[in-house]
Amino acid sequence: MISLAHPIRRKRVLPGLSLSLGTTLLYVALIILLPVVALVLKGAAIGPERFVAIVTSPRTVAAFKITLLAATAATIINALYGLLMAWVLVRYEFPGKRILDALMDVPFALPTAVAGLALTALFSANGWFGSLLDAAGISVVYTIWGIIIAMTFTSIPFVVRTVQPVLEDLDPALEQAAETLGASPFTVFRRIVLPAILPAWLAGATVSFARSLGEFGAVVFIAGNIPMKTEIASLLAFIRLAEYDYNGAAVIALCLLAIALVLLVVSNILQHWASRYREANR
Amino acid sequence: MKSRFFLATALVATLGTSPAFAQDKLLNVSYDVARELFEALNPVFAAHWQETTGRTVTIDQSHGGSSAQARAILEGLPADVVTFNQETDIDVLANGGLVDTNWREALPNGASPWYSLPAFLVREGNPKGIEDWDDLAREGVQPIFPNPKTSGNARYTYLAAYAYALATNGGDDAAAQEFVGKILANVPVFDTGGRAATQTFAERGIGDVLVTFEAETAGIAESYADQGFVRVTPSRSLFAAFPVAAVSANTERNGTIEVANAYLEWLYSPEAQRIVAEYHYRVNDPEVAAEFADQLPQVELVTVDDAFGGWANVNAEHLSDGGILDQVFVNR
Numbered sequence: 001m002i003s004l005a006h007p008i009r010r011k012r013v014l015p016g017l018s019l020s021l022g023t024t025l026l027y028v029a030l031i032i033l034l035p036v037v038a039l040v041l042k043g044a045a046i047g048p049e050r051f052v053a054i055v056t057s058p059r060t061v062a063a064f065k066i067t068l069l070a071a072t073a074a075t076i077i078n079a080l081y082g083l084l085m086a087w088v089l090v091r092y093e094f095p096g097k098r099i100l101d102a103l104m105d106v107p108f109a110l111p112t113a114v115a116g117l118a119l120t121a122l123f124s125a126n127g128w129f130g131s132l133l134d135a136a137g138i139s140v141v142y143t144i145w146g147i148i149i150a151m152t153f154t155s156i157p158f159v160v161r162t163v164q165p166v167l168e169d170l171d172p173a174l175e176q177a178a179e180t181l182g183a184s185p186f187t188v189f190r191r192i193v194l195p196a197i198l199p200a201w202l203a204g205a206t207v208s209f210a211r212s213l214g215e216f217g218a219v220v221f222i223a224g225n226i227p228m229k230t231e232i233a234s235l236l237a238f239i240r241l242a243e244y245d246y247n248g249a250a251v252i253a254l255c256l257l258a259i260a261l262v263l264l265v266v267s268n269i270l271q272h273w274a275s276r277y278r279e280a281n282r
Numbered sequence: 283m284k285s286r287f288f289l290a291t292a293l294v295a296t297l298g299t300s301p302a303f304a305q306d307k308l309l310n311v312s313y314d315v316a317r318e319l320f321e322a323l324n325p326v327f328a329a330h331w332q333e334t335t336g337r338t339v340t341i342d343q344s345h346g347g348s349s350a351q352a353r354a355i356l357e358g359l360p361a362d363v364v365t366f367n368q369e370t371d372i373d374v375l376a377n378g379g380l381v382d383t384n385w386r387e388a389l390p391n392g393a394s395p396w397y398s399l400p401a402f403l404v405r406e407g408n409p410k411g412i413e414d415w416d417d418l419a420r421e422g423v424q425p426i427f428p429n430p431k432t433s434g435n436a437r438y439t440y441l442a443a444y445a446y447a448l449a450t451n452g453g454d455d456a457a458a459q460e461f462v463g464k465i466l467a468n469v470p471v472f473d474t475g476g477r478a479a480t481q482t483f484a485e486r487g488i489g490d491v492l493v494t495f496e497a498e499t500a501g502i503a504e505s506y507a508d509q510g511f512v513r514v515t516p517s518r519s520l521f522a523a524f525p526v527a528a529v530s531a532n533t534e535r536n537g538t539i540e541v542a543n544a545y546l547e548w549l550y551s552p553e554a555q556r557i558v559a560e561y562h563y564r565v566n567d568p569e570v571a572a573e574f575a576d577q578l579p580q581v582e583l584v585t586v587d588d589a590f591g592g593w594a595n596v597n598a599e600h601l602s603d604g605g606i607l608d609q610v611f612v613n614r
Binding site: 058059117120121124125126127141142220221224225226227228235238239240241242243244245248 | 347349350353374429431432469470471472473474478481485486487488601602603611612
C-alpha cells in the first residue's frame with residue numbers, strides 16, 4: 001500500500017533537479033566562468049594587432065615552445081609510468097600497497113612550490129641525485145630536464161587515478177577465458193585490456209598535459225628561468241604582471257587557457273567514450 | 283550554578299570595559315627580505331605607542347616582491363602603510379589614487395628612513411678573487427641574482443652594474459649595455475625573488491657570487507656562518523632607497539591615519555634607526571650612523587637621479603617592455 005502512495009519515482013538524496021542544477025550552475029559561474037570571462041575580456045580589449053604582436057614575439061614563442069615540449073615529454077612519461085603504477089596497484093597484493101596507493105595523491109596535496117624546492121634540492125649538483133648525475137656529466141637543474149621532472153611530478157596522479165577504476169572494473173574472467181583459448185599474454189593485453197582502458201588512459205594523459213601546461217610553482221624553482229632557454233609561459237605571464245602589463249599577461253594566459261580548454265573537451269569526449277565502452281561490456 | 287554566574291559577570295565585565303582597550307590595527311605591506319627587520323621593529327613601536335597614547339596596536343606584516351605587493355594593494359589589499367625597496371612601486375600606487383602624489387615630501391630624506399646598496403657575497407676564501415663589478419663580467423664567473431623583471435632587488439643590481447660601466451668608460455651607453463649583457467649572460471639561474479636567489483647560492487651551492495642588498499649579504503653571512511661566506515663591497519654602487527608611505531585612501535577608510543603616520547615617523551627615531559642599523563642597513567640618523575660606521579665599508583654611491591635622470595627615465599628607457607633591459611636580457 002505504501003508503495004502505491006509513493007509511485008515508482010526513485011527517491012533522491014538531494015532536493016529536486018532545479019535546485020541542485022541551479023546551485024551547481026551558479027557555483028560554476030561564480031568560481032570558474034567569471035574569472036575566465038574577465039581574463040578573456042582583458043585579453044580581448046587590447047585589439048588584434050597588439051594581440052598578435054605579443055603572441056608572435058620571439059620570447060613568447062620560445063616560452064610556448066619550451067612549455068609545450070616539456071609538457072609533452074612529461075605526459076609521455078606519466079602515461080607509461082602511470083599505467084604501470086595503476087596496473088601494479090590493481091592487480092597485485094603486497095605489503096605496503098595501501099601506503100603506495102596513498103602516496104599517489106601526494107602531488108595533489110603538496111604545495112607545488114614546496115615540491116619545486118624539494119626537487120631542486122634533490123637534483124642540484126650537491127643534492128642526492130644531482131651529485132651522481134653531475135658526476136656523469138648530466139645537469140638536470142636549470143635545464144629543460146628540470147622542467148620535465150617538475151611537470152611529471154605534479155601531474156602523475158591524473159593518469160593513475162583515471163586508469164585505476166577502469167582496471168578495477170575489468171573482469172579478470174575475460175583474460176582467463178582468452179588464456180584458456182590459447183592467447184599469448186601480449187595478445188590478451190592488446191585485445192582485452194588495452195581497448196578497455198584506452199579511453200581512460202588517454203583522458204588521464206590529456207588532463208596531465210593540461211595540468212603541466214599551467215604548472216608554475218614547481219617549475220620556477222627548478223627551471224633556471226632564463227629567457228629564450230628555460231622560461232615557461234606561465235612565468236612569462238607572471239613577469240608581465242610584475243611589469244604592470246596586464247594585457248600582456250592576459251594574452252599569454254588566454255593562449256594557455258585556450259589550449260587547456262580544447263584538451264579538456266577532448267578528455268571529456270574520451271571519458272564519455274570510456275563510460276559507454278564500460279556499459280557495453282556489462 | 284555559582285560558577286556560571288561568575289562566568290556571566292566576568293563576560294559582562296570584559297565586554298563593558300572593552301572600549302578602554304582601544305585597539306589600533308595596522309597592516310604593513312613590505313618587500314620580500316624585510317620580514318625579520320619588521321618583526322624586530324614592530325613590538326618596539328607597539329610599546330612606544332602604548333607609552334605615548336595608552337593604546338595598544340597590532341601590526342600585521344605582509345611580505346613579497348614589491349611590485350607584486352603594489353599590485354595586490356591596487357586590487358584591494360587593505361594596506362595602511364607600505365615599506366618598499368623601490369620608489370616606482372609607490373608611484374604606481376600614487377597614480378592609482380591610493381597614496382598622495384607628494385608622498386616623497388611627507389617624510390625626511392625623500393621618505394626613505396634608511397638605505398642600502400647592491401653588494402656581493404662570495405664563497406669562503408673568495409676563490410675567484412671577486413672584488414668589483416668587472417669581475418662579474420669575467421668569463422667563468424657565475425653571479426647569482428634574481429630576475430630584474432620580477433625583483434626590485436635585482437633591478438638595483440642591473441642598474442648598479444650599468445651605472446658602474448657608465449662611470450668607468452666615460453658614459454658610453456653602448457659599452458655599458460655590452461657590459462651588463464656579459465654579466466647577465468653569466469647568470470646560470472634567475473629566481474623570481476631575493477630569498478629564492480639566496481637559497482640557490484647558499485643551500486644549493488650554485489654560483490660564485492651572490493649580488494643583493496648589502497644588508498642582506500650581512501644577514502646571510504651571519505645565518506650561514508658555517509659556510510664562511512665573505513662580504514665584498516664593490517668600489518661603486520647604487521644608492522638604494524627604501525621608501526615608505528601611508529596608503530591614505532585605506533587609512534582614511536580604516537580610521538588608522540593617526541597610527542599609520544606615527545608608525546612611519548617613528549621609523550626615523552634613534553630607537554628604530556638603531557634596530558635598523560643592527561640589521562645592516564645604512565641609516566640617516568647621524569649619531570646612530572656614527573655608532574655603526576666601522577662596520578660599513580666606504581663606497582662611492584650614485585643615485586638613480588644622478589646616473590639615469592630619475593626613475594621615470596629608468597622605467598621608460600630600461601625597464602619597459604622591449605626596453606634596454608629586455609634587449610640585453612633576451613639577447614644574452
